[in-house]
Amino acid sequence: MKDKSSDVKKVTGRPDLRLLSLGMYCPGCHYGIITRVICEVIEELGVAGKAIGLAGVGCSFGGAPMTIDIDWTSCPHGRAPAMATAIKRIYPDAMVLTVQGDGDLGAIGLGCFMNALVRGENLTTIFLNNAVYGTTGGQMAPTTLLGMKTTTTPLGRDIQTNGYPLHVPELAATMRGVAYAARCTVHTPANFQKAKKSLKTAIQKQIDGIGYGIVEFVSACPPGWGLKPLECLDYISERMLEEYPLGEFKNVDKTD
Ligand code: SF4
Structure with a gap:
């Protein structure tokens, strides 16, 4: 019988x-996939030896430093933007x-982030948007959808009490020192590849000294959303992307 092992192509x-640690992610969390995007992009750009990550507080901190x-x-x-x-x-x-979540960047850290943009720092930010505070029990975040039920908005987020969802890359795109701003997901294989391209572009802007790059990842938090992991994929397609459209909001080769 022919030995087929030689025909197997990796x-x-x-x-x-990617370290062997599983990180501290729940089943169905997209952060594990996003850490793979980060690993692959850093490897393909050949900058592992000079990469320094700054992890915000939240589930992003519970995983990225342990897995990359x-x-x-x-x-x-x-x-994180000030330390960066x-x-x-x-x-x-x-x-x-x-690497910052929606609470770390969009709430307590929004002023720090905005000031880094105002200064036009030559940095890259990965913004993880799952619309809730996952680490502390699914409370409302600045990015929670209107009508979305969380532990602090049990009747659903409403405009009168809670205001409007925060759109980070669109906001960043208005700043003169920002070279790249985009939003992506990893909830399908095609979007995984697009996310890699976006993050690679953002990091290349920093390498070339052009300006700040920010990439938002819309991602799933099954316990925070009260959904099963597969249901989260539909929720992203049908609800999250309605509020948070994918794409590039800024991509320039020169800042002011
Ligand atoms: S709480 Fe949500 S964001 Fe945090 S690890 Fe679990 S699924 Fe991921």
Whole structure:
């Protein structure tokens, strides 16, 4: 009988930067897939040796530093852009990225983030938007959808009491020091590939010294949404992307 093992072609595998730790993610959380996007992009750009990650407070901190084999530091809540600014100015050749959730960046850290954009820092931010505070029990976030039920909006988010959902890349795109702003998902294989392209473009802007790059990942939080992992995929397609359209909002080769 012919030995078929020699016919087997390896088409994928664990990225070299992906540590064996599973991280601290719930079943169905998309953060594990996003860490794979980050690993693959850093490897393909050949910048692993000079990559420094800054993890915000929340589930993003519970996973990224444990699963991606680059240098990391943890930050006071919402202050990753300020620490990233200091590190980038001390080590201008480093590739510095922040990984922040919707509470860390969009609530307590929004002022810190906006000031980094105003200064036109040469950084990359990965913004994880699952529309709830996953770590602390599914409370309303700045990105919670109108009508969405959370533990602090049991009747659904309403405009009169809670205001409107926050659109981070659209907001960032208005800032003169921002070179790239986009939103993506990893809830289908095609979108995984588009997300890689977006993150690669954002990091390349930093490498080329053009300006700030931000990529939002719309992602699932099954316990926060009260849905099964597969139901979350439909929820993203039918509800999340209605409020948060995918695409590039800014992509320039020169900032002011
Ligand atoms: S609580 Fe939500 S965001 Fe946090 S690890 Fe679980 S699924 Fe992911």
